[in-house]
Amino acid sequence: MAVVFEKPKGLTDAVLHYCPGCTHGIIHRLVAEALDELGVTDRAIGVAPVGCSVFAYNYFNCDMVQAAHGRAPAVATGVKRSDPNNIVFTYQGDGDLAAIGTAETVHSAARGENITVIFVNNAIYGMTGGQMAPTTLPGQVTQTSPYGRDVEKVGYPVKVCEMLSQVDGATYLERVAVNNVKNVKAAKAAIKKAFKNQIEGKGFSLIEVLSTCPTNWGLAPTKAIEWLEENMMPYYPLGVYKDKTAE
Amino acid sequence: MNKEILIAGFGGQGILFSGKFLAYGGLIDGKEVSWLPSYGPEMRGGTANCSIILSDNKIGSPIVDKPDVLIAMNAPSFDKYITEVKSGGMAIVDSSLIDKKSERDDVEAYYIPATRLASENGLTGLANMIILGLFLKKTNLMTDELIDKVMKKIVPAKKPQLYDLNMKAIQLGFNYEA
Amino acid sequence: MSEKVLMKGNEALAEAAIMAGCRHYFGYPITPQTEVAAYMSKRLPKIEGGVFLQAESEVAAINMVMGVASTGKRVMTSSSSPGISLKSEGISYIAGCDLPALIVNVQRGGPGLGGIQPSQSDYTQATKGPGHGDFRLIVLAPASVQEMVDMTVKGFDLADKYQMPVMLLSDGTMGQMMEPVSLDISEVKTYEKPWAVTGTKGERKPNIVNSLYLKPDELEKVNFERYERYAKIEKEEALWEEYKMEDAEVCIVAFGVAARVSQNAIDRAREKGIKVGMIRPITLWPFPKEALKKASEKVNKFISVELNMGQMIDDIRLAIECKKEVLLCNRTGGMIPTVENVLSKIDEAIEGGRK
Numbered sequence: 122m123a124v125v126f127e128k129p130k131g132l133t134d135a136v137l138h139y140c141p142g143c144t145h146g147i148i149h150r151l152v153a154e155a156l157d158e159l160g161v162t163d164r165a166i167g168v169a170p171v172g173c174s175v176f177a178y179n180y181f182n183c184d185m186v187q188a189a190h191g192r193a194p195a196v197a198t199g200v201k202r203s204d205p206n207n208i209v210f211t212y213q214g215d216g217d218l219a220a221i222g223t224a225e226t227v228h229s230a231a232r233g234e235n236i237t238v239i240f241v242n243n244a245i246y247g248m249t250g251g252q253m254a255p256t257t258l259p260g261q262v263t264q265t266s267p268y269g270r271d272v273e274k275v276g277y278p279v280k281v282c283e284m285l286s287q288v289d290g291a292t293y294l295e296r297v298a299v300n301n302v303k304n305v306k307a308a309k310a311a312i313k314k315a316f317k318n319q320i321e322g323k324g325f326s327l328i329e330v331l332s333t334c335p336t337n338w339g340l341a342p343t344k345a346i347e348w349l350e351e352n353m354m355p356y357y358p359l360g361v362y363k364d365k366t367a368e
Numbered sequence: 369m370n371k372e373i374l375i376a377g378f379g380g381q382g383i384l385f386s387g388k389f390l391a392y393g394g395l396i397d398g399k400e401v402s403w404l405p406s407y408g409p410e411m412r413g414g415t416a417n418c419s420i421i422l423s424d425n426k427i428g429s430p431i432v433d434k435p436d437v438l439i440a441m442n443a444p445s446f447d448k449y450i451t452e453v454k455s456g457g458m459a460i461v462d463s464s465l466i467d468k469k470s471e472r473d474d475v476e477a478y479y480i481p482a483t484r485l486a487s488e489n490g491l492t493g494l495a496n497m498i499i500l501g502l503f504l505k506k507t508n509l510m511t512d513e514l515i516d517k518v519m520k521k522i523v524p525a526k527k528p529q530l531y532d533l534n535m536k537a538i539q540l541g542f543n544y545e546a
Numbered sequence: 547m548s549e550k551v552l553m554k555g556n557e558a559l560a561e562a563a564i565m566a567g568c569r570h571y572f573g574y575p576i577t578p579q580t581e582v583a584a585y586m587s588k589r590l591p592k593i594e595g596g597v598f599l600q601a602e603s604e605v606a607a608i609n610m611v612m613g614v615a616s617t618g619k620r621v622m623t624s625s626s627s628p629g630i631s632l633k634s635e636g637i638s639y640i641a642g643c644d645l646p647a648l649i650v651n652v653q654r655g656g657p658g659l660g661g662i663q664p665s666q667s668d669y670t671q672a673t674k675g676p677g678h679g680d681f682r683l684i685v686l687a688p689a690s691v692q693e694m695v696d697m698t699v700k701g702f703d704l705a706d707k708y709q710m711p712v713m714l715l716s717d718g719t720m721g722q723m724m725e726p727v728s729l730d731i732s733e734v735k736t737y738e739k740p741w742a743v744t745g746t747k748g749e750r751k752p753n754i755v756n757s758l759y760l761k762p763d764e765l766e767k768v769n770f771e772r773y774e775r776y777a778k779i780e781k782e783e784a785l786w787e788e789y790k791m792e793d794a795e796v797c798i799v800a801f802g803v804a805a806r807v808s809q810n811a812i813d814r815a816r817e818k819g820i821k822v823g824m825i826r827p828i829t830l831w832p833f834p835k836e837a838l839k840k841a842s843e844k845v846n847k848f849i850s851v852e853l854n855m856g857q858m859i860d861d862i863r864l865a866i867e868c869k870k871e872v873l874l875c876n877r878t879g880g881m882i883p884t885v886e887n888v889l890s891k892i893d894e895a896i897e898g899g900r901k
Binding site: 388391392395400401402403404405407426427428429430431433 | 551552575578662718722723724725726803806807808809811813882884885
């Protein structure tokens, strides 16, 4: 029988713990496919965050380190500097990367650290049960913004790609989404490019992936996709925010 | 032999350098040695001091709070430490910056206008070494040969002119009638 | 034997780390340990594979240490008290992941921003484990520049041997002072690290460096196992030095610079015929309990000499099972006990004993 669809070698056989309709699974797969296709899974070392993707170390079929909340880029810096031949990536959520780990994010970019950062933005803290994230939209209701995010009191969301585009050390920044087949394919291309940059020694690449959280948004998976398209994508426009390799 | 020396003055007067000179002398001479500087923001403009101990035996505390010899290079240091010198000890005072005299009759005190001598002899910045010269004469702590060895060790090889200037400063202090 | 050189404690320990095979240093400037970073920034880039990186924060620095430690290479960071508090998160993770690393604390006065003068007021933090959770650090307390060297080499060895973080607990005096030192380091032992993340190279299953165990029974098991290792360390690795203890009636317990001051006081007291000696812990954890317990059978009193508010005194009492009185001779906030301070406490111990 002809094989038409396979699990990438870059993923283990472990069953993902993610909620139904969550797009983490897709993003995991895209990362694993990129590593496989570039032939670097055997020398890849991933750094897992704190948050929903904390168990990423069980899913990626390569060496993994589990880091403290927000510290993945610092741990990745150590891993990469120990042996620059390794392909080192972090996989982080919005709270991890854009709140508690902002300093590590900005400074690893500023150093032009030759690593790949996969940033999953679903506008909410998922693991802890749906609290306001640095990327929660104005007016968005969460457990800790029960009357909707009031920008007068708690400020505005952080736009990571826009912010980092001002950092000289960053090489490649792109925001993608995994809401439909076309965008998934574009996301895959961006992730692959981010790893290719690292293989070629080109420096810091970050791919922001707009993702859903049906459970904590309180929406069915299909409705969650619609919510993402109607609310997140206008606020966080897709596109390349910086690409030194194209200059 | 156990000699506890405290050099005190302003940051920037070369206190630590002259301390280092003595420490290297002890090292080359096969003595036990400790050198402890005061540190922190005070080193940049405030008071600075340096504890040096030279001993035949293993050194306990590296902190000199009761010196055998005090080298005082500014008035606040003189005021603060002259009362702490051990009975029978010695004080060497830069009289161009300190216009007071020791009132202690149990301490040998010598006065040398080291800072003025430095500027008069084209040795600006080397008052520390001039006063060290007088110290070496009064304590007999190092032979001429040892002084030469230490200077060669401590002055950067790339700046041989510093050897001459520092030696000149030491000799000036050594020959001063205090 | 190599010739002795004059070096500052901070620089000597940095050179010793390089000689022990450490090629990665991450740090952040803070007085009074900045010489360590400055020295490493000069030396490491000139050595093959050497990496010096000034991190954006203490927090980042300790996590960079964790990254290198995960790959199985020797790595260190250094800081001073407030910086160690910031690093405590990472230290807990490193302990939880069973990774070896050397952390140097050149202590200054606290709490808060405190001061910059020498202190031993991080004794409790270091010996009880800086950070959350059940864990320990091996804590080494050098009392000379030579020991800064020797303990650095030993620290790396113990870290690898027991797969755990080791702290060199120094202070501003030890860091800033110069003494003659021999950098003649005996053979450096290397350890197999099959757990390290180095890329699978297609030759083995992935390695995972992790401290997360959501199932409480699993976490309990891991912690129990770790404490079995700690028990072995307590049994086998305690280090101390005895000074004039043969006939001592009073025993001073002091480490680091406090031990140096105490040595002078003991010599002076003995000139007056007072029989006083010292047990100087070199490892603060494991604490040299057996040596103290043995001493408690002979001496009448103990004096704890410390640069803090008496943080070690309870460990002494526990070690001697409260069988003898323990007096405290202390200065804090960056002040150092003088020889006179210690002498008058010795007098107090003797007079109290005669009552």
